Amino acid sequence: MNLTGQLIIGAENVAATAGTMKALNPATHEWIEPDFALGDAAHVHQAAVLADEAFDSYSHTSLSQRAAFLHSIADNLESVRSELASRAALETGLPQVQLEGEVNRAATQFRQFGEVVRQGRFLQLAIDPAQPERQPRPRMDHRLQKIAIGPVAIFGASNFPIAYSVAGGDTASALAAGATVILKAHNAHPGASEIQARAIRQAVQEHGLHEGVFSMVRGAGNTIGEALVDHPLIKAVTFTGSEHGGMALYRRAQRRPAPIPVFTEMTSVNPTFILPAALAVRNGQIGDGFIERMLVNVGQACLRPALLIAIKGPGLETLRSAMVKRVSEAAARTMLTPGIHASYLDGLKLMERAGARRIAQGGASHADFDGQSALLEVDGVRFLSEPLLAQEVFGPSALLVSVDDEAQLLAVARSLQGQLSAALHLENSDLALARRLLPVLERRTGRIVVNAFAHPQEVNYATVHGGPFPATSDSRFTSVGMSSIERFLRPVAYQGFPDVLLPEALREANPLQLPRLIDGQ
Known part of the structure; x- marks a missing residue:
């Protein structure tokens, strides 16, 4: 053509x-x-x-x-x-x-x-x-x-x-x-x-x-x-x-x-919450999978997981190590436009000025618009005190938030603005905490995923890609x-119409054989 x-x-x-x-x-x-x-x-x-x-x-x-x-x-x-x-x-x-x-x-x-x-x-x-x-x-x-x-x-x-x-x-x-x-x-x-x-x-x-x-x-x-x-x-x-x-x-x-x-x-950072039992038994697996999904499309996907919250305790160090390893091995790749690339670099600088510490970065850039991956970390106290840390940096980066306890994890969840999605990783013994967390997340997102990541998304009848402001x-x-x-x-209502004048779908004989609600039934 x-x-x-x-x-x-x-x-x-x-x-x-x-x-x-x-x-x-x-x-x-x-x-x-x-x-x-x-x-x-x-x-x-x-x-x-x-x-x-x-x-x-x-x-x-x-x-x-x-x-x-x-x-x-x-x-x-x-x-x-x-x-x-x-x-x-x-x-x-x-x-x-x-x-x-x-x-x-x-x-x-x-x-x-x-x-x-x-x-x-x-x-x-x-x-x-x-x-x-x-x-x-x-x-x-x-x-x-x-x-x-x-x-x-x-x-x-x-x-x-x-x-x-x-x-x-x-x-x-x-x-x-x-x-x-x-x-x-x-x-x-x-x-x-x-x-x-x-x-x-x-x-x-x-x-x-x-x-x-x-x-x-x-x-x-x-x-x-x-x-x-x-x-x-x-x-x-x-x-x-x-x-x-x-x-x-x-x-x-x-x-x-x-x-x-x-x-x-x-905009959305698609937060991922790792509950304590899941962190203890699936730490490295979750960390590796999280970064794998974060890097898709050089981090330029609306559903990429960019924020991971975990409680300090058994498995956190292994989780961190898996994330550091995956980020460090990631080659820099071309970003979509010069403007997106420049905004990505500016966003990383703002995150670091707000108190996030860079704990890993990927392979060096070899071309003007290559996106070098980055992993940053911050504790729960700092995250809650600096709203900038919850903002999206569009590109191949993620922020790990290590919180002190369940109360702080819930506080972090309540501090978030509207999101396109949120994910929970849990085991059976995490169900009590999950039940406390779910109402918080339901108010802040249009899709909640369990034991998987927000990206990719199926396109079907039950799909929701939306959420409270500023996600949409x-x-x-x-x-x-x-x-x-x-x-x-x-909606348009037709009141007192002769049958011949009605839209075909609403005529008495239902000539199109479509599903219709009649008198509420």
């Missing part, structure tokens, strides 16, 4: 009006051809008008039509797997084989959402039949279904250039809901973004859908993003990235004349898994 470098706005390839950019290979520090177009607010308006024009027809496609469309996107992604992974590897420094796995995951998500659409449970159909004889006042017929919220803007992430980018779960779940999508591509991987966008547009054309179902824009600085959030035709926004960036978009959206929801995934801006929703479709839905 020859890359055009142009914006994809509906069926049109659009040339630059605000300059161009090239992708950077972070491993070689070399610029990669071709030039990629940068757009402006006029392109956002063009895409938003198309998305709005497409919304009524697309949101009313039949469930079978929409599911087939999602399956076609999956097929198209798989047809360019090797090319897409190869280009993404050039733009990110990540291994091609890993990125081919991301393509598989992206395709799988589209197929999973296709099945969600076919099953129709996401519509949450409910019927309260008329009761004309009810006294003192008759009840009219009431019927409810969920519909798509409207055109949505999705911000592609930097750290997973496929699975959380143009063809990621946000796009899949929004299209499954019946929303039209404008995707803001991340400038760190423009070539990979174009390949994905063309795969989606091809499916739009194959199924004869309105061209405004999907567009992809790109811009310099904040102009494009701000224009997307401000545009009155956009009805929701998703964002994966830093707390600073996510909250800037969130606050901007609330200042609109008609505020809209912004679903952000921002709305803890009621997940950004991964089948229920992530709920972000893009809102």
Whole structure:
């Protein structure tokens, strides 16, 4: 596939009006051809008008039509797997084989959402039949279904250039809901973004859908993003990235004349608690496994375990030694962008100034943007006195917190802000402490893992990838898994309708044979 470098706005390839950019290979520090177009607010308006024009027809496609469309996107992604992974590897420094796995995951998500659409449970159909004889006042017929919220803007992430980018779960779940999508591509991987966008547009054309179902824009600085959030035709926004960036978009959206929801995934240290009996018998195993998961993606994964809390006692020294050994043996690897690399180094300096002691570091860097792994340690008293130590350092580092007793462990847990996940390692004799810890963690995270680590995560119906602020801006929703479709839905009730005028899913004969709640049953 020859890359055009142009914006994809509906069926049109659009040339630059605000300059161009090239992708950077972070491993070689070399610029990669071709030039990629940068757009402006006029392109956002063009895409938003198309998305709005497409919304009524697309949101009313039949469930079978929409599911087939999602399956076609999956097929198209798989047809360019090797090319897409190869280009993404050039733009990110990540291994091609890993990125081919991301393509598989992206395709799988589209197929999973296709099945969600076919099953129709996401519509949450409910019927309260008329009761004309009810006294003192008759009840009219009431019927409810969920519909798509409207055109949505999705911000592609930097750290997973496929699975959380143009063809990621946000796009899949929004299209499954019946929303039209404008995707803001991340400038760190423009070539990979174009390949994905063309795969989606091809499916739009194959199924004869309105061209405004999907567009992809790109811009310099904040102009494009701000224009997307401000545009009155956009009805929701998703964002994966830093707390600073996510909250800037969130606050901007609330200042609109008609505020809209912004679903952000921002920051998490994914704390791991090792309870005393588990520490005594599985110390080295846990320490080694923790660091193994921390190092995935050069520490640039939202679910990497970055904070480990253990009570001083039998097994702590062996745990520490295993972690030191694994970190010391880790080779430095290329980080995704110069900006992420610089922020990582700054974050380590801030942690050390706050009182953390570096007890191990990995192999030396040999290139400009190599991330050298690091293990830091602090005691419970210091951790509780310095909030900075609980903040995320995005990269291949972890903090070991050694606490004095159960009371201090619980105090550390209570001091944490919202997290995407938390993990417990325990044995049967730890159950009493675990029961005390669980309510604390339930208030602070959307997922709790026992005797495993937060990463990796399955993508399924019970998946939760969300949590209280600052992990996300709305803890009621997940950004991964089948229920992530709920972000893009809102309820509509139909009262007193003649059967012929009702949406097909709510008609008396249930022609689609979908599950429905009738009079609460």
